[in-house]
Amino acid sequence: MKNSPIGELLLNTGHVTAEQLEVALHTQKARPGYLGEILVGLDFVTADEIAHAIAAQHKLPYVDLTIAVPQKKALQALPKDIALGNAVLPLRIKRGVLTVVTHDPSGPELESLLRDMSGLEISFAISDKALIAQSIELYYFELENPIENRIASLVDEAASERDIDIEVFLNLLIQNAIKDRATDIHIRPQALSSHVFYRVDGVLHHYFSFPSHIHRNVISRVKVLSDIDITRQRSPQDGGFAFSYLRTAYDIRVAIIPTSFGENMVLRILPKTEALHRLERLGFEAPQVAVLERCLRKQSGIILTVGPSGSGKSTTLYSTLRRTNILQRNVVTVEDPIEYQLSLVQQTNVNEAAGYTFAESLQYLVRQDADIILIGEVRNQETAMAVARSALSGHLILSTMTANDAQGAIARLMDFGVKSYMLSATLLAVLYQRLLRRLCDNCKRPVELSWPQLLEQDFGRLEDAPDAPTTVTVHEAVGCEHCRQSGYRGRIAVAEVLEITEDVRHLLEQGRMALETDLLRKQGVNSIRDDALAKLLQGVTSLEEIRRVFA
Numbered sequence: 001m002k003n004s005p006i007g008e009l010l011l012n013t014g015h016v017t018a019e020q021l022e023v024a025l026h027t028q029k030a031r032p033g034y035l036g037e038i039l040v041g042l043d044f045v046t047a048d049e050i051a052h053a054i055a056a057q058h059k060l061p062y063v064d065l066t067i068a069v070p071q072k073k074a075l076q077a078l079p080k081d082i083a084l085g086n087a088v089l090p091l092r093i094k095r096g097v098l099t100v101v102t103h104d105p106s107g108p109e110l111e112s113l114l115r116d117m118s119g120l121e122i123s124f125a126i127s128d129k130a131l132i133a134q135s136i137e138l139y140y141f142e143l144e145n146p147i148e149n150r151i152a153s154l155v156d157e158a159a160s161e162r163d164i165d166i167e168v169f170l171n172l173l174i175q176n177a178i179k180d181r182a183t184d185i186h187i188r189p190q191a192l193s194s195h196v197f198y199r200v201d202g203v204l205h206h207y208f209s210f211p212s213h214i215h216r217n218v219i220s221r222v223k224v225l226s227d228i229d230i231t232r233q234r235s236p237q238d239g240g241f242a243f244s245y246l247r248t249a250y251d252i253r254v255a256i257i258p259t260s261f262g263e264n265m266v267l268r269i270l271p272k273t274e275a276l277h278r279l280e281r282l283g284f285e286a287p288q289v290a291v292l293e294r295c296l297r298k299q300s301g302i303i304l305t306v307g308p309s310g311s312g313k314s315t316t317l318y319s320t321l322r323r324t325n326i327l328q329r330n331v332v333t334v335e336d337p338i339e340y341q342l343s344l345v346q347q348t349n350v351n352e353a354a355g356y357t358f359a360e361s362l363q364y365l366v367r368q369d370a371d372i373i374l375i376g377e378v379r380n381q382e383t384a385m386a387v388a389r390s391a392l393s394g395h396l397i398l399s400t401m402t403a404n405d406a407q408g409a410i411a412r413l414m415d416f417g418v419k420s421y422m423l424s425a426t427l428l429a430v431l432y433q434r435l436l437r438r439l440c441d442n443c444k445r446p447v448e449l450s451w452p453q454l455l456e457q458d459f460g461r462l463e464d465a466p467d468a469p470t471t472v473t474v475h476e477a478v479g480c481e482h483c484r485q486s487g488y489r490g491r492i493a494v495a496e497v498l499e500i501t502e503d504v505r506h507l508l509e510q511g512r513m514a515l516e517t518d519l520l521r522k523q524g525v526n527s528i529r530d531d532a533l534a535k536l537l538q539g540v541t542s543l544e545e546i547r548r549v550f551a
Contacts, residue, residue: 004057006036010045013053019327020044043322043343046276047128051103055126063091063101065131066181067438067490069482070139074098077118080140086110089127089135090118097121103129137246138179147176151208158211166217169210174252174267175245176207180484183269189215189262201437201491202310205484212262219256219263226254234258249273274340279319282312283492283540285531289323291429291497296324299371300394301428302387304378306403311434312493313400314339314376320431321345321374321398333374334361350376359386366390375399384416391426405528406430406498410508424500424508432528433495434549436541440483444475449543457529457546475539492540496528 007024010016016024016039024039031038039045048064055062074090077098083089088110089101098120102110105124114122151172154164173196177185182198194215196208210218223230226239240253253268279289295303303320305313318340321331326344333342336350336358346368350356358375359382365373378384378401391397403409409430413423448471477487500508529550535541 006034006050007039009053009057010039010050013056015045015049015053017325019325023327041343043276043326046278047130048275048281049278051126051128054103058105058124058126060105061125063125063127064490065089065101065127065135067441069442069489070135072143075139075143077120078114079117080136080144082113082117083136083140084133086113087129087132087136088114089132089139091125093120097123099123099125101125101127101132101135103127103132134246134248141246142179147172147179148207151176155208155210158214164214166214166221169214170218170221173208174243174269177267177269178245178248178250181490185267185269187215187218187265187267189259189264191261194218194262200484200486201488202435203437203486205486215262219265222254222265222267223256226252228254228256233263243269274315276322276340276342277315277319279316279323282316282319283535284316284495285534287526288431288495288497291499292320292431293323295428295499296320296396298396298428300391300396300426302391302397302399302426303429303431304399304401304409304427305431305433306401306406306409307433308404309402312491313433316431316433316493316495317374317398317400318342321372324372329371330369331372331374332365332368332370333376334358334365335374335376345374358383362386362390366393366395370395372396372398377401378413378416381416384413384418388413388418388422388426392422403432406432406496420508420510424505427500427508429500430498431495432498433493434528435491436494436532436535436549437488437545438490438492438540439475439477439542439545440480440487440489442482443478443480443487444539444542445478446473446539447476448472449474453543454533457533457543472537474536474543476542477544487542488545492535494528494531494535496526496531498525 004012007021011018011021024035024042024044027038027042028035036050040047040050052062068091070090071092074092077093078090087103091099091101098114098118100114100122102124103126105126111122154169157164173185177198180198180200182200184199186197186204188195188197189212193209193212195206196210197204198207220230225241228237228239236257238255240251243250243252249272251270251272253270255266256263279292292303295301305317305320307313321342332346334348334350338347338349341347348361350358350361358377358379362373373390373395375383375387375397378387378399387397387399401409401412403412409432410423414420450471451469454472479485479487483489532546532550536543536546
């Protein structure tokens, strides 16, 4: 198959515009490199989008390596040096066919080489080049040196009163957490032993227990790395340190509090370079994306992303920002901290100690000839009023807020002192989201669910559904080695997008925060539970998970 040049391919698939391609070509002259990598570096396209375009061009399946896990027997079918040298990841073996993930399947000799090395027929799938390289390092390393076995060995040595290398022990705990995509490590002292929990896909899982007598040494090691006072053990302390694993850098944020059995410690794991995502990949449906794009075309107003803590608001905020034309609109941000580095966007950090707060920053940002201003979070009355005033003065403001639903965000803004007439004049849309765990594709199981069982879950649209079937097919979690027996791997956003139309604006002008459900339905606003139902019927998540999140 003849390959189109990457620029032409992305232009034809609508992933980049002619203007963006021209800027990338100018950049390539100033700093020579691969055009695809330059386009990613400029944030005009994501590596994931390039992989999708290549997959479509070759009519091959795309594989998300942030979710998919290769089979051990597949890894054993190809030597690591062959995988590294050809940038391919063996994924699975089924009916004598080895599926291999690559970023470029066009090499004429590649299929023949892999067939000769594995003794199996070869089929190709496509993924992002950098993710393939990272996955090769991670999974072959784990195949040769299982981290959990090494941790278990050190625990056995400590239990036998032998000295262990605390530095190695701590490094292994962090490495294992990164391998399993944990966002947090909890190290809890108890009477009989200390326990290690990982938060994976938003849920805590117990991983290890280790003897209490080394607990203080583990805490001390973290304090040394974090430049925390090692002598203070009776008061809370915070800090952080840098960590590197398999060529990827991380920031580790540390929070320690005293308890009756010793100091309890939580380590938050933050990659230093976060990948940007498409809204569709995060889980947003086409009508929701259309509303956001329509609002982004406005010259002024407020677009809020709301939800509870840890619901992915910042990720959605940055993904939303990608839908605007940054070449034609000046975008400036103030954040705490800067989580994503965005090309061609002027980004600043708040500095509370110096008096540079979210609210204070706005008076400076408007002088930067800004078209769009991203404010990391509306936390207080001062920031809320500053955001409203900036929107009234002709700026498009994007921000986040902690709230339990879209209408709750409106009520909170009014509690902060934003008058109803200011809201009606400035508010464009409120996006409320939560995160649901994705079912593991390797082990999920279809089950029949009766219509009355669905109705019990308060999915509003079902009550009006004509010709309801007797049963529907959904999926439930099972558990396998790929998902560590949890039945889930990865998360997906469920959301409702409240666009402030003229009808809604009229209600806001009257100070009516409880927006009529009938009105919203008439406007086609799906509730977040409707979106959860859609994900359930698509086989993406389970009824059990929906119950857990919306209980």
